[in-house]
Amino acid sequence: MSESRDTLFRFLTMLQLIPRYPGRISTPVLLEKLRERGFIIDNRSLQRDLRGRISQYFPLSCDDSKKPYRWFFDRDYHCNLPALDVPSALTLVLAEEYLKGLLPPVVIGQLTPHLQSARQLLDEVQRNGLSQWAKRVRAIPNGKALIPARLGEVIWQTVAQALLEQRALDVTYLSRSREEHKIFTLHPQGLVSRHSVTYLLATVNDFEDIRQFALQRIEAADFSDTPWQESTGFNLDEYIRGGAFGYPQNTDDVRLIAHVEPQVAWLLTVTPLAEEQTLTPFPDSDWQRLEAVVPDDQQTLWWLRGMGASVTVIEPKAWRDDMRATAEKILAQLDQEPVSS
Amino acid sequence: MSESRDTLFRFLTMLQLIPRYPGRISTPVLLEKLRERGFIIDNRSLQRDLRGRISQYFPLSCDDSKKPYRWFFDRDYHCNLPALDVPSALTLVLAEEYLKGLLPPVVIGQLTPHLQSARQLLDEVQRNGLSQWAKRVRAIPNGKALIPARLGEVIWQTVAQALLEQRALDVTYLSRSREEHKIFTLHPQGLVSRHSVTYLLATVNDFEDIRQFALQRIEAADFSDTPWQESTGFNLDEYIRGGAFGYPQNTDDVRLIAHVEPQVAWLLTVTPLAEEQTLTPFPDSDWQRLEAVVPDDQQTLWWLRGMGASVTVIEPKAWRDDMRATAEKILAQLDQEPVSS
């Protein structure tokens, strides 16, 4: 039996098993995990591999302050197999540009190793012009970029893990009034990132009903000894549609009819509102008639409002009325308020 | 000299040098690249490694239809070193949810291997509940999710590479009127992804001025023999601020003063509009007074419009006037148009 082929593969497995810095793994545990994966290996060999071989060629460090030594990679070390190609690296950088306004910094930090290897590749491609690429790529987000909520790194990691491994959490939560610290046991059922705020959906203690918890208001989170309870019949999509995050969204789509400015019409030919969409020019003006089947949700309404006077809603009537009411109310308020204070 | 340590590292280097499927690399070229990196290795050894060792343990295929054999990985193969942890995998999935509405499908496809390894990890975490995680994570985007523009995979890859490697492109471009096919030589200077449309900024032929080209209107792109010309003094940020993508944006920020509904006030405490922002309650109502230093751009104005009657702009006067004018114009248009057609 040529066992040697195992060697290469065993090394790769080891490299995958050793975590990045905040994490660490002790030699015996690593040995155990390798055994689980079918690598019958001597304790001594493992030690030799770690110290003599791998750590010479990888940013691998060892915490030898206590006796079962613990090994870990440098915080930002990352390696892709196969290596990134240029278009993928560019995609990653572009994705980061967008995500900066959408996810808490800590969550993006989770991607740092990936992003760094992308940046590194791009740097190498442009040996001459120093980091030109950073000046050549921009993302302009769709809506107003709010500043994402601050959030502790450990909180995010704990919550993510609890959600996925189906474990209960003991949390200290700062209630909305900013006054009370409350301690709950949560049974995570889902996670929703909305605009720039991330919410955990969970049942509390022994109750059955789902509640929302903004992640940035969780002050401490630990895995609980209480067994996790699944909320039977919970369906995230239905929950969102039910209106938990704003405007109640009907399951049925609606037929939108509107008159739009030429500029908006042009925009819509490039990025349609919906799969089913028609634009027909008017004979007597350069505006166009838009007809589209769109979801009946807050986002669509926002989009229409954001277009301002460039779009005139004809149908559905409810939206037409909403636009009128909103415009009238704005005027009333503007008239009422003094110009300055 | 123990040379063996080289072996492991050489394998890793090989794994990095072999591209994913659409790409391929021939044995002699691979040999050359390994030599460049200091691995003095015999031709025979390389052949043995590829056929005998690596391809046994990796999804590596070989195109042996022609004589310099060409090697490549399966299209979706990907391996992270060190392996992803659960929170990072969740972050990737969440990022994908957001990006689906922001980047053309092809561009996201570029990330498929990464995303797949994330999904795979999550699947493994939840052995019992079959792929529960997919039902437990959602992103609700900030604005209306338009359908991203369609775009050819090869076009994206070619453009990305040309931009970063500073090469000129010969493109066939479908001009805005959808009538004419034009052939240009472009000298890429920058890339801007705006909402869901991606634009290449480039000078054309021998001209000096920068023009925008929507990627989805590029029908064919090839590297040009013409040497790339840098547009001296071009600065992407200045260009965007100059108003090339809509509302001209002044460098100076403005001081926004507005009265906001309690609900909006609450939203703003969680995700502020800007670093400098104050909210002060009014004594005689539950509305609050918002004061913030915000950029003078289209996005901010959109955000204000999207809020409808929940926000009353006090300052700057230009915006207040804009809100009033927009509201009046909407009313006028609604009155003018028949209710239905």
Place this chain on the structure above:
DNA sequence: CCGGGTAGCGACGATTCTTGTCGCATCATT
């Protein structure tokens, strides 16, 4: 049609590396 050049591959043997074992030192824990 034919030959030179290139690439793949089997075989082989010397070199080199790998790996289990043993013994000892060190550290942690009780």
Place this chain on the structure above:
DNA sequence: AATGATGCGACAAGAATCGTCGCTACCCGG
């Protein structure tokens, strides 16, 4: 203080690596 766990140097048997040689197959140009 004792016991068990862990780290590590040394060693030798066994295994794998790697360059070389020779053969074959294929591509191309003459």
